[in-house]
Amino acid sequence: MSELGHDRASSVAQISRRGFLGATAAATAALALSGCSPTDSENTLELGETGSLEEGEWVALPCNCGVCCNIGYVVDNMVVRQKTDDTGEDTDENPQNRCCVRGRMSRQRYMGADRLKYPMKRKNWQPGGVDFHGELRGRDEWERISWDEALDLVAGEVKRIMDNHGPKSFFCGVSGDGHGGGAAGGQVTRLLNAMGGCVYVWGTQSYGGIPVVSTFMEGDPWSYGMMETQDVFTACKADTAIIFGLAAGSLANSWYRAMKHAGVRFIVIDPWFSGQTEQVADMWVPVRPGTDGALLLGMAYHMIENNLHDQEFLDAYTVGFDADHMPEDATTNENFKDYVLGAYDETPKTPEWASEICGVSPDKIRELAEIATSASPLIWRSTQAPARTENGQNYTQLFYAVGWMTGNVGFEGAEVAMANPQSVGMGSSMILPGSPGIEIVTNPICEGPAEVSMLDKGGYDPEKFYGLPYGGAWEAIVSGKYTDFVHGEQPIDIRCIWKINSCSPLNQFSGASKGIEAFRKVEFVVTSDLFMTSDCEYSDIVLPAASFWETPWSNAGQVMPLNPRALFFGGKQVIEPLFEAKDDVWMEEELAKRLDIDPKLIRNISWEQASYNVLATTQVMKDDFSGMEPLAAITQEDIDEFGVEGTPQEGRVPIKELLEQGYYAAQRSPDDPYAITPKRADYRNDPVANPRNTPSGKYEIYSQSLTNYMEIYGTTPVVEPLPKYRPADEGYEQTFANWETKEKGEYPFQVISTHSARSVHSSFHNVRQLNEVHANNLMINANDAAALGLEQDETVLVTSKHGKILRRVNITPRIMPGVLMIGEGNWINLNEEGIDEGGSANILAGGHVVGHGHQPWNTCLVKVEKWDGEPLLPDCQRPYRTFDFE
Known part of the structure; x- marks a missing residue:
């Protein structure tokens, strides 16, 4: 370890820069890709001088998302080979938990040449809250400092700010594990909490407008409606699956593969013809x-006009569909059927009306309505993506x-649910983690x-402080005020942004341009991370963090209840921390x-x-x-050898065998007693004895309680009790300067941001091989590209009301006209003109x-122009963010 490092050298890998880079090539050489493989001597990775492939061992590798089964071959503190789940047969009933492309590139990430190696201080920042030069954040130079100096500086600023301004002056954007090293009960900001607390965020990032609506309409406050999803064994009994916004991912693939093999017909409704859609869809409806929501209303109109809907079900199990079945607490006489027929606004929601808005032909809307009402059993499912819009709650109401x-x-193969297939599995029944x-x-x-999360379940308490909303956190920090539910506008004075053992709020919260303002305004920003991420660039002190692989805790007790075959990870620490990296909780201990x-x-x-406790208390069916019964058999010799407290069992x-294998698989079969029976079967069989958790005891198409509860949020526009279509702010209708004449406005394109195969949110963005294979270019329809005179891979300037980015274009028929797509997760990289070249x-x-603080990422309007400056390099050819100090 460097002479500048803190004590604890015995537990840190002794490795030079050359040794690290050399040993890492065994992890990259086999998969290095021609176009973007490092070629300069600084970043060329080749087999080191020590260690051989015969001297290693296979070790289970934990991952960010908790889905992949990832096994690494470790030699001389380096992972030089990887493999995935290769146990048992790979069948529809028990598919192997194979690694996705990101998991297979974990070596290139965790042992990348751009790992942060030692603590750093921004050159022009000085402690004390006066000469912090916030305007230089993101532009300043860096200097290397020792751990002692870094910790002294951070402790001094924390004490000064806490003493002078109190705990509400500290903002910690994300309350979740950042790198795995700080998984102390899954909690961050332990130090700040011990000193008096800090400000968190409220709202939902992934679920869009689903949670609160599901709570009050469906009556399932604990699951966001997801528990209505059946498991794969009963899903395979469906006739047809109509899915809005198809989910991607290895586990979704295994579910859909099994359903496809069973003969289920797939209809996918999505602006984007994804690889997943290509694999399973019998019909794609862009x-x-x-x-x-407009599409759904057009379908409803055709159902009603042709008496295709299940009136008996609606009468017995719902309220609000028609005038004869209104809930007792309704404050208006509006019902869904009459709204669809145009009774209240003189606008019948015909397929022609819907088509003008949603872009689906009237005949196709009628066809969808007839399929939905004739196919039985039918899986009627939506992922979260269509609800990540400004009007996502309206969409959720209409979907239900x-x-x-x-x-x-309530019967096998049938469901009405807003969920991904990953949302359910049998791990929680077959394996109970300790x-x-x-x-x-x-x-x-x-x-x-x-x-x-209780906010989404109807549990708001006006006596409690919930922090700042995701979508408004940056504006609150910049303006010094925020809206606090029923309390209205309140002052807030954030002086420190704290990002130790946290995720990436600057890069991953919407409104990142305002986020940069917030980072530059406050007196002090401290960040721990593996790489020089966007948050690090706008910080004052940067601390090199240990990864998931470099701490004992991270690789014990991870359960994957996402597959018919549940997996439990019970492995051990993979490698010792590299360079001067420390786990996040060690940092907080030293600061304490x-x-x-x-x-x-x-x-x-x-x-x-902690690792032993998890292994010792995990139960298996x-x-x-x-x-x-206990999963791990433990002897007194084991306890003595591990140097922990425990009791033989x-x-x-055997615990050593479990650690050697790294994981344990619990097998499933269709006839076992743990197949998930169709949810709401009890309700369908006897709705009186098994009422839903709503005021009426039924599914509430008209939900007055939803509107009443949403009033506490103080957001606009108000969510009405009756499902209606409302154009989204920055939605399709606003691409026009004049809707009647269809004259396009300043921002004529809609842009959506999706999960990409190349990253897990912002993780893996810096892996060059992934950026080559899955280039995150701006996807644009071929007709739109021709109208703009664009060529493949040409650089364009993309401008919204909120900021500007540069991107290379990917011209394709896989995105519908008028819509653009970019994968989320790219690291911000502002140039001198304030344009983000990172994309x-x-x-x-x-x-x-x-709504309820959900993120409306998929409602954003932009314009696209040819870029007349220097063409943008492919992401895979951009320089590493590395630092070498003499």
């Missing part, structure tokens, strides 16, 4: 973003209402993630010592003890399904506080 019109609830025994440090001033805080508040037990697998989708997306 629809404009934010207009799915039209789905219930088909009557496909507890690490790590104590929680409660935030005394702000509600944490679990309590914030400097601030006279008991370090045991940060970590009350060792990582080794007995072979005869008669109950649970009988178990399914972050959140520079284009503005910060909005809408």
Whole structure:
């Protein structure tokens, strides 16, 4: 370890820069890709001088998303080979948990040449809150400092700001594990909480407008409606699956593959013809973003006019469909049927009306309506993507209402659910993960993630402080005020942005341009990370963090209940921390010592003890399904060898064998007693004895309680109790300067941001091989490109009301005309003109506080122009963000 490092050298890998780069090539050489492989001597990775392939061992590798089964071959503290799940047969009933392309590139990420190697300080920043030169954040130079100096500086600023301004002056944007090293009970900001607390965020990022609507219409406050999704064994009994916004991913692939093999017909409604759609869809119906609700109303009109809907189901199990079945608490006499027929606004929601808005032909809308009402069993499913719009709650209301019109609830192969297939599995029944025994440090001033989720379940408490909304956090920091639910506008004075063991708020929150303003305004920003990410670039102190692979805790106790075959990871630490990297909780422990805080508040037990506790307390279903038994068999010799406290026990697998294998698979079969029976079967069989958790006890197409509850959020526009179509702010209708004449306005294109095969949010963005194979270029329809005179891979300037980015174009028929697509997760890289050459989708997306604080990423308008400056290099050829100090 470098002489500038802190003590603890015995537990840190002793490795030079050349040795690190050399040993890493074995991890990249085999998969190096011609166009973007490093060619300069600085970044060429070749087999090191020490270690051989005969001297290593296979070790389970944890990952960000908790889905892949990833195994690495470790030689001389380097992962030099990888493999995935190769146990058992790969069948529809028990598919192998194979790695996706990101998991297979984990070596290139965690052992990349651009890893942060030592603490750094921004050159023109000085402590004290006066000479911090926030305007230079993102532009300044960096200098290397020691761990002692870094920790002293951070502790001094934390104490100064806490003493002078109190805990509400600290902002921690994301309450979740950042790198895996700080997984102390899954909690961040333990130090700040011990000192008095800090400000978190509330709202939803992934679920869009679904949660609150599902709570009040469907009556399932604990699952966002997802628990209505059946498992793969019963899903295979469906006749047809109509899916809005098809989910991607290895586990979704295994579900859909099994359903396809069983003969299920797939209809996918999505603006984008994805690779997943290509694999399974029998019919692709492109629809404009934010207009799915109009499509649904056009389908409903055809159903009603032709008496195709299930009136008996609607009468018995819902309220609000027609005038004869209104809930007792309704404050208007409007019902869904009459709204669809145009009784209230003199606008019948005909397929022709819908087609003008959503872009689907009237005949296709009629065909969809007839398929939805004739196919049985029908899977009527939406992923979260269509609800990540400004009018996402309206869409959710309409999705449920039209789905219930088909009557496909409560029997095998049928469902009306808003979920991905990953949302359910049998891991929670067949494998029960143990507890690490790590104590929680409660935030005394702000509600944490679990309590914030109660907002979506109807549990708002006016006496509690929930923090800042995702979509409005940056504006609140810049303006010094925010809206606090029923309390209205309130002041806020954030002086420090804290990002130790956290994710990437600057890069991943919408309104990133305003986020840069926020980062430049505050007095102090501290960040820990693996690489020089966007948040690091706008910080004052940057601390090199240990990865998932470099701490014992991260690789124990991870359960994957996402597949018919549940997997439990019980592995061990993969490698020792590289260079001067430290785990995040160690950082907070050291800061606690400097601030006279008991370090045991940060970590009350060792990582080794926490890892052992998980293994010792994990339970697995007995072979005869008669109950649970311990997974790990443990002897006193094991306990003594591990140096932990424990008690010997009988178990399914010897603990050393479990650690050697790295994971344990629990097999499923269609006839076992743990197949998920169709949800709501009890409700369908006896709705009186098994009412839904709504005021009427039924599914509420008209939900007065939804409108009443949404009033506490103080957001606009108000969510009405009756499902109606409302054009989205920055939606399709606003691409026109004049809707009647169809004259296009300043921003004529809709842009959506999607999950990309090349990254997990912002993770893996810096892996060159992924950027070559899955280039994150701007996807544009061939007709639109021709009208703009664009050629393939040409650089364009993309401008919204909120910011500008440069992107190379990918001209394709896979995106519908008028719609553009970019993968989310690109790291911000502003040039001197303030244009983002990194291509972050959140520079284009503005910060909005809408609905229940959901993120409306897929409602954003832009214009596209040819770029007359220097052409943009492909992302895979951009220089690494590395630092070498003499």
